[in-house]
Amino acid sequence: MHGARRRWVGAAYPGGVLVLLPPSETKSVGGSGSPLDLDGLSHPELTPTRRKLIEALSTLADDVPASLEALGLSERQVDEVRRNSELWDSPTAPALERYTGVLYDALAVRSLSAVERKQADARLAVASALFGIVHGTDSIPAYRLSGGSPLPGLGTLRGAWRPALEPVLAAADGLVVDLRSGAYAALARVPSAVEVRVLSEDATGKRKVVSHHNKAHKGKLARALAQSPDEPAEVEDVIDVANDAGLRVEREGTRKLCVVVQA
Template sequence: MLVLLPPSETKASGGRGRPLDLTTLGHPELNPVRERLLSALTDLAGDVPASLEVLGLSERQKDEVARNAELRTAPTTPALRRYTGVLYEALDVPSFTRATMAKAARRLVVASALFGLVRATDSIPAYRLSGDTVLPGVGSLRTAWKPSLPDALAAVDDLVVDLRSGSYAALATVPGAVSVRVVTEVAPGKRVVVSHFNKAAKGRLAGALAATRREPATVDALAKTINAAGFTVDQAGPRMLEILTDHLGR
């Protein structure tokens, strides 16, 4: 089983790892695109006003541009400790046992605009790049990743649980993946997708799937695994599961 997570716009600062080395990251077939995007992003960082405009940042977020300028020299830290925000707070990596972290290293992968796919233990620097960004000299990230990312995902033999958000799911489809949406029941038989709590629920789900001793290989087995972890789950389609919550995310 492979659980495909969205990244977060916010990243933890610092780190104790050596500067970025693409040869240490998983999926080395993605390195040519990674190198191209790194160069484009660091070059863009040389023009702060242009960076703010392209990245959709405010004047108060100039520090994000400074991060991008130092991508090749900044310290790194494992991906699951680099990404922050609601989903990753709910994932609660600090609570992982050694055994859970070992399973997370095999099962959890982050869909990254800059790196394509990042394993849980891959050491990366802090950066700012969203999935819907159009980079000067590169164009849309969907176009940039098209030659290699879809093939990398299609080559995954395990059952893929796709928890990505829209702009990252648009970078490449995953044949046969199981999608998960978080819903609440507003009236008998009527469900709506939640907003804010969606991220928290998916973070808790990812943590549960990282820790489980089960190895689901089918949608039915996955649903049973999720139920066993304490969630209420229904199959809403051939490859779609719904997690039922009483939170509206407001």
């Protein structure tokens, strides 16, 4: 297959590949960036929704018990509420360094070369319950808000984000690879996106959906797409990049891929 490998040329998003990552509940604390500046984030058309949600979340933080209940947190996680109360004043960090956890450990952006990091910042974007979508160069504070958490007075986040975020994602004129989890995919539908799931295969060839290590394999795929010197333009290009990186990726449908791992 490698001998017949496609070569393609493309520009960084917009116009190139856009890889949508799920966020993580855990985030790094602190940062060296200045406090949040909504005008400095990508996709300024999302600013009104971002501002509305930030104001609602920071106001909710004034009532600690209500915050814990709304966000599904325990009393041991009260520091998460404190961070929400400081959204406008706390230091920021690049989005790809703010999120932590299994997927982001596998992505390991800090270990990328300068060229690869520039590509990661352009090609990868994180679906965020608070910011809608953020790219690698967007500096954001630590916060706590899940895609399925309703905010008092605002209803569901899906209702808040769909009208604003779906047109932004629909405007992407290159290939979109969707690695988001269900709660974040629900915030904005992308009918043209390539969906990816992870399956484990046992010695008999039987496959089942991977749950625990799902994020790690998606992180490895995101890293491969960030590192590729060529810009993926078609579904087969994604398969080529993944296979070259040692991943086993197969096509399941016109716009569906699966990462196959050994059970």
